[in-house]
Amino acid sequence: MQVRRDVLIQSFARPDSVVSLTPFEWDMLVRRTRPHTLLARLLILLDEHQLSDKIPAFARRHLESARVVANNEERVLRWEVNRIQRALRDVDIPIVLLKGAAYVLANLPVARGRLSSDVDILVPKDQLRVVEETLVRYGWEAVKLENYDQLYYRTWSHELPPLRHRDRKTIVDVHHTILPPTGRLRPDPEKLLEAALPLDGTRLKVLAPADMVLHSAAHAFQDGDLRRGLRDLVDLDALFRYFGSDPKFWNTLILRAEKIDLARPLYYALHFTHLVLDTPIPERILQTSWRWRPIWPLPAVMDMLVTGALASRPLDASKSMGSFFRWLLYVRSHWLRMPPWPLVKHLLYKAITRGRRKKSS
């Protein structure tokens, strides 16, 4: 299958292609990149390909401005991890950084230009209570949620309701596993904690490379709905490129995916990064992953939904096939997350309260 590539996807897949962009296309590239919060990432990518002198001045301003924001997020995130580590210094349990915090603290290339100052940590489930109580004692507060949402988190979710620091307003999400325990796939958090690697100079840990990639895949294709657009794929692309330079990585990844029950999301991650972003993935790995494909016609449907949701975020109309596809992906993510009956109740509740909120505003 071929994807129709707009200027945004083309620039991320083939950075060299920007040399032939007209000023009008550069303008379009900036506008299309901004809602995906990938402007800073684009600048990093062009820098890495020695293309920064090809960026016209008016586009550069916006990319540089976005880099200021990204640098700040990284600074905030590092400080936040420092504070969390301090708060939890007497709690003698393994604490694993996930996602953005792990990328930044482990100095991985995927962290460069990535926006996110929320910190996600994984701790053993039987320690959730002590972690939550300790963080609350050190100034984090439960984000005000409606009773329903509180209940939702505690019953259906793989994390505590978000905690926000009362002065710094930053968010920490405390996870006990990486996918909702009620979902179709249930990776065993014990195995993740066991394989986690120590982070130099701290008492924190990060997931082992294969687990880190599988978590990102699960986040994009099992738990998530690609609401963040191209960002999830750009993360996966950077992770594959970095860890994939070690030839042993790919076999480990395949074995690990089966072992921790994340084979299907890995299939999607490999398939879509390769399809959309030309991520270099060994042919035999792609072929191996085909056995995890869903049954016909689902692969074709997913191709349509994902490429449709990513391709064009129109600049002047909110109603489009793209937003319909995004909605279908949203429904899908919930389908994978909960058993059918609670799901119907949940979506109905959300639809009704959203209608009410719209009315009252």
Next chain:
Amino acid sequence: MQIAHLSPTQLVARIKDPGIYIETGPFTIHLQTAVAHIAEGIRLLYEDFPILENSGVADFHISFIRTRSLRPWVRPEVRFRLDSESPFAPLPLEQAFAMFEWCFNWCISRHANQYLVIHAAAVERDGYATILPGPPGSGKSTLCAALVIRGWRLLTDELTLVAPATNMIAALSRPIALKNRSIDVIRSIAPQTAFGPICQDTAKGAVGHMRPPTESVLHVGDPALPRWIVFPTYKTEGATNARPMSKGQTFMWFARSSFNYTLLGLTGFEVLSNLVDRADCFTLEYSNLHDVIEWFDQL
């Protein structure tokens, strides 16, 4: 070409479709709207600003759309859009022009981190700038308007942009937003001054914009070196009273009232310390515009 070169009908048609590319100092906006209040404000207040041919290139592509309602008794409203983003609730149609100015400011304060963006007015004379910070109600815009009428060059009335590489202020020279009684005060000292549509009953009361002097718009590309920082406070009575303000206090005030001081990290600290170090800082109480302008003239 300048906006004044288009006839009112041409201007309205062009703003409606495909939109107009206006250059204001370092930023080009692409404004597209069928809302007549906005086109009218542009015609009255932006006439000296250059317009670029439709290259399709702009820093901000913004549009304002009249929201459709099936209920005719509901007041018509206008919604702002920056590309696919629509960050604010719609406002009543009569406030559309003020909304345009606010939204333009918002675009700059949010996306222009190539500058340290400070919430303050600034005017220039002989290459040197005076920065007038101040919370709403302190009279900063009134004072800024009065100084501009007196012959100071308008740099900005709301967003002071300091370039980190040069420590110079980049001018915007956009219309000055005046509120409530200030509109009459300025009209009384300069009856010939042109105003845009007066928007009644906004969240800030009545708001009207004063047309920037042609001279200021022509020199919008000339940066100015910050030399004085003056915190004005309007009093109903009493003599003009200026007191030196400590550098430390000035720094802290700016750090808090800047839109992106924290974002800029070390750069923000360096630009701001440099700015405050080189400037004379004052607090200034005034009740009489005539007296206070004399104080500025002797700076």
